[in-house]
Amino acid sequence: xxxxxxxxxxxxxxxxxxxxxxxxxxxxxxxxxxxxxxxxxxxxxxxxxxxxxxxxxxxxxxxxxxxxxxxxxxxxxxxxxxxxxxxxxxxxxxxxxxxxxxxxxxxxxxxxxxxxxxxxxxxxxxxxxxxxxxxxxxxxxxxxxxxxxxxxxxxxxxxxxxxxxxxxxxxxxxxxxxxxxxxxxxxxxxxxxxxxxxxxxxxxxxxxxxxxxxxxxxxxxxxxxxxxxxxxxxxxxxxxxxxxxxxxxxxxxxxxxxxxxxxxxxxxxxxxxxxxxxxxxxxxxxxxxxxxxxxxxxxxxxxxxxxxxxxxxxxxxxxxxxxxxxxxxxxxxxxxxxxxxxxxxxxxxxxxxxxxxxxxxxxxxxxxxxxxxxxxxxxxxxxxxxxxxxxxxxxxxxxxxxxxxxxxxxxxxxxxxxxxxxxxxxxxxxxxxxxxxxxxxxxxxxxxxxxxxxxxx
Amino acid sequence: xxxxxxxxxxxxxxxxxxxxxxxxxxxxxxxxxxxxxxxxxxxxxxxxxxxxxxxxxxxxxxxxxxxxxxxxxxxxxxxxxxxxxxxxxxxxxxxxxxxxxxxxxxxxxxxxxxxxxxxxxxxxxxxxxxxxxxxxxxxxxxxxxxxxxxxxxxxxxxxxxxxxxxxxxxxxxxxxxxxxxxxx
Numbered sequence: 127x128x129x130x131x132x133x134x135x136x137x138x139x140x141x142x143x144x145x146x147x148x149x150x151x152x153x154x155x156x157x158x159x160x161x162x163x164x165x166x167x168x169x170x171x172x173x174x175x176x177x178x179x180x181x182x183x184x185x186x187x188x189x190x191x192x193x194x195x196x197x198x199x200x201x202x203x204x205x206x207x208x209x210x211x212x213x214x215x216x217x218x219x220x221x222x223x224x225x226x227x228x229x230x231x232x233x234x235x236x237x238x239x240x241x242x243x244x245x246x247x248x249x250x251x252x253x254x255x256x257x258x259x260x261x262x263x264x265x266x267x268x269x270x271x272x273x274x275x276x277x278x279x280x281x282x283x284x285x286x287x288x289x290x291x292x293x294x295x296x297x298x299x300x301x302x303x304x305x306x307x308x309x310x311x312x313x314x315x316x317x318x319x320x321x322x323x324x325x326x327x328x329x330x331x332x333x334x335x336x337x338x339x340x341x342x343x344x345x346x347x348x349x350x351x352x353x354x355x356x357x358x359x360x361x362x363x364x365x366x367x368x369x370x371x372x373x374x375x376x377x378x379x380x381x382x383x384x385x386x387x388x389x390x391x392x393x394x395x396x397x398x399x400x401x402x403x404x405x406x407x408x409x410x411x412x413x414x415x416x417x418x419x420x421x422x423x424x425x426x427x428x429x430x431x432x433x434x435x436x437x438x439x440x441x442x443x444x445x446x447x448x449x450x451x452x453x454x455x456x457x458x459x460x461x462x463x464x465x466x467x468x469x470x471x472x473x474x475x476x477x478x479x480x481x482x483x484x485x486x487x488x489x490x491x492x493x494x495x496x497x498x499x500x501x502x503x504x505x506x507x508x509x510x511x512x513x514x515x516x517x518x519x520x521x522x523x524x525x526x527x528x529x530x531x532x533x534x535x536x537x538x539x540x541x542x543x544x545x546x547x548x549x550x551x552x553x554x555x556x557x558x559x560x561x562x563x564x565x566x567x568x569x570x571x572x573x574x575x576x577x578x579x580x581x582x583x
Numbered sequence: 584x585x586x587x588x589x590x591x592x593x594x595x596x597x598x599x600x601x602x603x604x605x606x607x608x609x610x611x612x613x614x615x616x617x618x619x620x621x622x623x624x625x626x627x628x629x630x631x632x633x634x635x636x637x638x639x640x641x642x643x644x645x646x647x648x649x650x651x652x653x654x655x656x657x658x659x660x661x662x663x664x665x666x667x668x669x670x671x672x673x674x675x676x677x678x679x680x681x682x683x684x685x686x687x688x689x690x691x692x693x694x695x696x697x698x699x700x701x702x703x704x705x706x707x708x709x710x711x712x713x714x715x716x717x718x719x720x721x722x723x724x725x726x727x728x729x730x731x732x733x734x735x736x737x738x739x740x741x742x743x744x745x746x747x748x749x750x751x752x753x754x755x756x757x758x759x760x761x762x763x764x765x766x767x
Contacts, residue, residue, distance in 0.1 A: 130711045132765040133724055137681055137754065139764070191739065194756035382763040 140195055144348035144414040145380060147387050148407055149199040150186050151239075151324035153331035153339040153400065154178055156205040162213050168225045175202065178338050178397070179233040185394045189387055197387065202230070203329035203341070204240035212252030216259040223263035223270050230269035237312075239329030241272040244319070246281040247573070249290075257287075260294045264309035265301035271327035277317035277518035279525045283574040285515065291315045292511035296534060299503065303536035306544040310533040311498065315514050317521030317528045322401045323457040328494075328529060339400035340392035341457065344384030345407040347416045350376050350444075354422045369423070370443045377404055377447025385452045403457025404448040405493060406440070408468035410551035416461055417470025428463070428471055428488075429480030437461060438491035458527060460493025466546055466553035467498050476554040482513070485556075490520045495528040500544045500553035501561075503536040508565035509558060510534060515568060523577055584613065584633035586663040587640060589647075593656035595626035602651050603628070603658075610643060611635045631663065675704070675728035677758040680742060684751035686712075686721045694725065694753075697745050701738050704728045726758070 128136075139145040159170035179202055186197040204210075204226075211222055223241055230238045241263060243253040260272050274291055277283040295315075299307030314328040321332020324343035331339070353376040357364050364372070384402040392399035408416045420428040423436050441460040448455040463485070465471050474480040482499065489495040495517050501510075514530050521528030535544040538555050545552045591603055600619065607614060612632050619628035634643065640660050647658045682694060691708070698705060707726035729735065739755045746753035 128761055128765055130709075132761065133679075133681070134711065134722065136761050136764045137683075137722075140756075140760075141754065191736070192757045193760045194754050195760065378767075379764045383760060386759060386763040 138352070139346075139349050139379070143346070143352045144409075144411070145195070145346045145383065146344075147190070147195060147197045147342060147384060148345040148405075149201050149324045149326070149343040150182070150197050150388065150391050151201040151203050151329055151341045151343065152179055152182050152235075152395075152397070153203045153322070153335055153341055154205075155331055155335055155337045156210045157333070160210050164214060164218050164221065167211060167214075168222065171204075171222075172225065172229055175204070175229050176233055179235060181395060183234045185391055189390045189394065192390075193387060195383065195387065197391075199236045199326075200234075201324070201326060201329065202233075202235050202238045202240075203324070203331045204238060205331050205333065206240060206242040206244060208243035208250070208252040208256040209333065211256075212250065214252070214255060216255045219255050219259035220262050220266065223259065223267050227267035227270050235269070237269050237271050237326045237329075239271040239273065239326050240331060241270050242274060242330040244275045245287040246275050246278040246284050246317075248284065249287060257290050257294055260313065261297035261301050261309065264298050264312050271312045271314075271329065273314040273316055273319060273328045273330055273529075275316040275319040276514070277522050278576075279318055279522050280576055280580045281573075282576040283317070283515060283518045283522055285568065285574060286571050288315075288514050288518065289507070289511045289568060289571070292507045292514060295510060295532060296507055299534045299536050306500075306535045306538070306546060307503070307533045308546055308550075311531065311546050311550050314529045314531050315518075317518040318526060319529075320457055320527055322403075324401075324403050325405060325407060325458065327531060328458075335400070336398060338397045340388055340395065340397050341400040341403065342384045342388030342391075343403045343405060343407070343457065344380050345405060346376075346380040347406040347408050347419060347461075348413045349380055350406060350440075351413075351415075351419045351422050354419065358422070366439060370439050373440060373443035374447040374450070377444040378451040380404055381448045381451035381455065385454070399454070401454045401456030402448070402452050404444060404451075404455065404459050405457070406444060406461040408462065408464065408471070409549050410467055410469050410472075412469060415468050415470040416463055417468050417474060421470070427474045427477065427479040429474045429484050433484070434487050434491055437463075437488050441492050458493040462494055462497060463488055463492055464497035464531070465499050465556070466544070466551040467549060469551070472551065472553055475556050482556050482558060486516060486520065489517060489528055490524060493527065495521070496530045496532060498531050498533070498546075498550065498553065500533045500535050500555045501558050502539045502555055503534050504539070504562050505534045505558055506562045506564065508568050509560055509563060511568045512560075512565045513558070519574075522574075525579065584635060586615070587632050587634055587643075588661050588663050589630050589632055590659045591626070591628040591656055593626055593654060595621045595624055596654065599626055599654065599656065600628065602654065603630075603647070606646055606650055607632060610638050610646065612638070612643070673730040673732065675730050677706070678727050678729050678755055679758050679761060680725040680727055680753065680755045682723045682746055682751040682753045683719075684721060684749075685719045687749065689749060690723055690751065693745050693749055694723070694742065697742050698725065698727055701733060701741075702730060703733070703738070
């Protein structure tokens with residue numbers, strides 16, 4: 127039997143504080159679909175994916191109804207296409223991308239992630255074709271997401287790949303200039319990409335995974351914010367250690383909800399449960415913002431001095447809460463700061479509290495990176511590659527995941543507005559230094575060696 | 584030993600449980616299970632008691648009435664029918680129905696009618712006023728046992744529909760989610 131407070135706080139979390147299961151992601155291993163014949167390969171992946179995902183949406187909705195909690199997105203992640211479709215050309219890769227989009231449509235999932243390549247140490251034939259195909263593939267599909275891992279703590283930073291990705295991003299933006307470069311919102315460049323992320327656009331299924339797996343992404347910035355607000359409402363004056371404890375406990379509760387739902391969906395589908403990823407992932411809705419948490423903690427806005435310390439505390443407390451709640455916590459598990467997807471963070475960039483340099487600093491302590499950052503359309507490939515390289519360096523040296531999801535908005539300059547629609551939100555275009563200049567450092571190419579602490583064995 | 588159910592209702596005060604259990608001990612009865620609650624100033628208790636074969640329910644009732652007369656308690660003793668045991672009960676899953684909205688007549692009647700109409704049993708029911716300065720935050724919590732064969736979608740749709748007709752927001756959730764959040 128629960129006491130009144132337990133009942134009410136649980137109901138409030140679910141009803142008023144935007145606690146939801148952000149994504150149930152069905153990971154599908156496509157290694158056994160490989161073929162040298164494109165039509166055979168496409169037929170194999172269609173058969174395997176539609177068979178496994180046939181009941182995904184129905185089951186998620188049924189389990190969501192049972193627990194009174196919405197499973198907002200149902201998604202699929204697949205083995206990196208650059209690996210399983212390695213024999214094919216860039217043109218054929220685009221054909222595969224369209225097939226994947228059709229499959230997503232057929233089984234009614236929001237997104238498929240895994241139009242991906244892992245090139246941190248070198249670029250193979252399949253990788254080269256895939257990266258070349260990315261702009262057209264993303265511009266001509268709606269539900270396909272792409273990610274490319276160009277760096278890792280064990281391998282260093284593949285600067286040739288960084289440059290190729292900067293070119294791909296520019297081209298993808300140009301191909302979707304009518305929608306403010308929307309294709310780039312479906313493209314992440316990673317350092318230390320995790321193999322089990324349920325969140326988009328970075329989801330793919332690692333090569334060490336089983337045939338199929340259910341990974342769950344839970345969110346809840348609103349729940350964390352309310353917990354902090356409640357603690358600060360009364361006469362008690364909790365110090366930061368006590369506030370961190372409150373965040374940790376809240377994160378624990380949220381993670382347990384995610385694991386409950388994930389395990390039940392997995393059991394219903396007869397597929398093993400993988401991980402729960404607790405990430406504070408905002409949506410462009412008031413009360414569902416990571417930025418608002420900074421203000422609850424006493425800062426004028428995310429971006430002002432003190433923000434990096436606050437985010438470090440928040441991210442760590444979220445991870446600790448998650449680790450206490452479940453033995454199978456994975457993915458990114460921390461706080462996201464996607465600029466356009468969070469009304470409050472977007473406002474901070476508009477008001478000048480948050481610039482790209484401070485965003486980069488924040489990414490050294492949060493769970494991802496420069497996420498959904500709109501930059502001027504005339505940003506040069508060199509400068510874009512420089513931003514990516516810097517972000518990769520943060521991840522490589524700190525043995526953590528970092529990523530970029532940058533949108534050079536065609537035809538727009540600093541201070542203009544870009545609109546991406548829906549959960550992707552809108553953004554003011556942020557200033558970039560040396561915006562259309564050259565960068566001879568990047569043009570040296572090659573691979574920045576792995577740091578000394580990669581030598582662990 | 585025969586089994587009886589004893590219910591005790593009356594104004595709450597120190598010594599009710601001590602009085603009842605003292606009489607039971609004197610008659611060599613064994614309390615097998617017991618629960619009590621208070622609502623404002625009223626006490627209500629119910630206990631499952633094993634009685635020795637030489638004792639009748641009448642004798643026990645008289646003894647209780649005489650010795651607890653000053654406490655203004657209503658005491659009722661009834662025989663427990665073993666046939667009530669779980670034999671024919673359907674397999675169920677525990678759910679929590681919660682309603683939230685302004686206080687008004689008929690909340691319990693309307694909601695419990697839908698629940699009963701679907702053959703669902705209420706195992707616990709309580710009202711919580713959590714409004715503070717908001718008079719609309721009256722919450723009723725029904726713990727129910729939903730038979731697994733019931734069409735859950737129809738049942739929950741009907742509950743929401745009836746609740747909305749009387750201006751209430753209704754949620755129905757499997758109890759496990761409360762366990763997951765509140766119990767480690």
